[in-house]
Amino acid sequence: MKINRFIIFTILIAVSWCLGTTPLFAQKNEGKVATIVIDPGHGGKHPGTVYNNKVYEKDIVLSIALKLGKLIKSNFSDVKVVYTRTTDKYVDLGERGKLANSVEADLFLSIHADASANKTAKGSSSFVMGIDKSQQNLDVAMRENDVISYEDDYTTKYEGYIPGSTESFIIFTLMQYANTDQSMLFASMIQKHYKKNTPMQNRGAKQAPFLVLWRTTMPSVLTEVGFLSNAEDRSFITTQSGQSKIARSLFNAFSEYKASVEGTMTPLQINSNSPIAESSQTIVRESKPNDNGVVFCVQISSSPKKVSLSNSQFKSYKGRVKERKIGKVYKYTVGEYSSYSDALRLQRTIRRDIKDAFTIAFIDGKPTTVTKARALIE
Numbered sequence: 001m002k003i004n005r006f007i008i009f010t011i012l013i014a015v016s017w018c019l020g021t022t023p024l025f026a027q028k029n030e031g032k033v034a035t036i037v038i039d040p041g042h043g044g045k046h047p048g049t050v051y052n053n054k055v056y057e058k059d060i061v062l063s064i065a066l067k068l069g070k071l072i073k074s075n076f077s078d079v080k081v082v083y084t085r086t087t088d089k090y091v092d093l094g095e096r097g098k099l100a101n102s103v104e105a106d107l108f109l110s111i112h113a114d115a116s117a118n119k120t121a122k123g124s125s126s127f128v129m130g131i132d133k134s135q136q137n138l139d140v141a142m143r144e145n146d147v148i149s150y151e152d153d154y155t156t157k158y159e160g161y162i163p164g165s166t167e168s169f170i171i172f173t174l175m176q177y178a179n180t181d182q183s184m185l186f187a188s189m190i191q192k193h194y195k196k197n198t199p200m201q202n203r204g205a206k207q208a209p210f211l212v213l214w215r216t217t218m219p220s221v222l223t224e225v226g227f228l229s230n231a232e233d234r235s236f237i238t239t240q241s242g243q244s245k246i247a248r249s250l251f252n253a254f255s256e257y258k259a260s261v262e263g264t265m266t267p268l269q270i271n272s273n274s275p276i277a278e279s280s281q282t283i284v285r286e287s288k289p290n291d292n293g294v295v296f297c298v299q300i301s302s303s304p305k306k307v308s309l310s311n312s313q314f315k316s317y318k319g320r321v322k323e324r325k326i327g328k329v330y331k332y333t334v335g336e337y338s339s340y341s342d343a344l345r346l347q348r349t350i351r352r353d354i355k356d357a358f359t360i361a362f363i364d365g366k367p368t369t370v371t372k373a374r375a376l377i378e
């Protein structure tokens with residue numbers, strides 16, 4: 001690493017930033033996550049890592065990417081999903097980032113599978129652009145960056161980047177500087193949900209200089225879903241059910257990230273038994289049943305007649321509304337909490353558009369008063 005070069009680049013970037021001459025740090029749709037670019041790594045002439053001449057990284061990551069996109073589309077009508085590829089074709093690394101910038105994406109997610117000469121290395125990790133001191137992380141980045149040697153004219157396109165040279169990394173990490181915190185937040189959420197929904201070892205959220213993240217102007221993460229070179233990981237990431245669990249984890253992380261950016265209290269989460277990418281009714285709020293069987297939820301509507309869950313009055317709560325028939329009345333509720341204060345928080349948010357929403361309570365599935373339910377748990 002040449003420090004002089006580092007300092008010069010830092011100053012250059014800082015100066016141009018102050019002068020407002022660079023669009024590198026511009027962020028559109030502030031406070032909203034309205035567009036996500038999903039980038040399945042490799043493709044076409046570049047298979048990525050290969051096992052036994054027949055299992056290709058490019059196929060595994062495409063399948064996961066499509067499952068994830070489908071989940072997002074069917075559960076968030078307000079989110080646009082853009083793929084860098086939906087078929088087995090190679091897209092230049094530079095083009096992937098450019099696409100994300102041109103559609104003004106709010107989030108960029110590149111999906112890959114790991115490999116190592118050490119067959120015992122296993123687990124999933126998520127990276128943001130940057131450099132930490134680990135040679136191991138550099139190795140992953142160098143392996144993934146190597147694809148550009150398949151591209152024509154790469155020395156010009158990547159402004160002097162030489163595959164295999166750690167020295168040329170430094171300039172690339174600066175561009176994503178403004179988004180490091182947000183990217184790290186998303187990367188950590190991904191790791192958290194992998195841990196919850198998959199048997200994969202958690203290798204953590206880290207920094208490494210991946211070329212594909214070089215010029216994106218929005219929070220960006222590259223996730224390595226597991227090692228194709230490890231027997232245990234391989235038996236998970238090559239199956240449909242493993243890939244579905246990975247997609248579900250990525251969906252839950254996306255949903256949590258979106259809620260955190262937008263200030264929503266209750267991110268949509270898919271529980272582990274839900275079939276993948278089916279109707280929005282497979283979505284439930286994460287909640288642990290209370291020992292006393294007490295559940296609080298927020299009633300948003302009631303009717304003597306059954307109302308379809310796709311009715312426009314439920315539009316803002318798509319996938320979160322539950323129908324409960326109590327006596328002769330159909331009640332429509334959102335959220336399920338074991339804690340009264342969590343339900344109240346949701347009630348406060350919902351009242352911004354449904355003024356008469358209120359919290360109701362159940363014990364073992366039977367309706368009760370909030371006072372009685374609280375008495376049981378407090």
Ligand SMILES: [Zn+2]
Nearest residue numbers: 041048112113
């Ligand atoms: Zn890869």
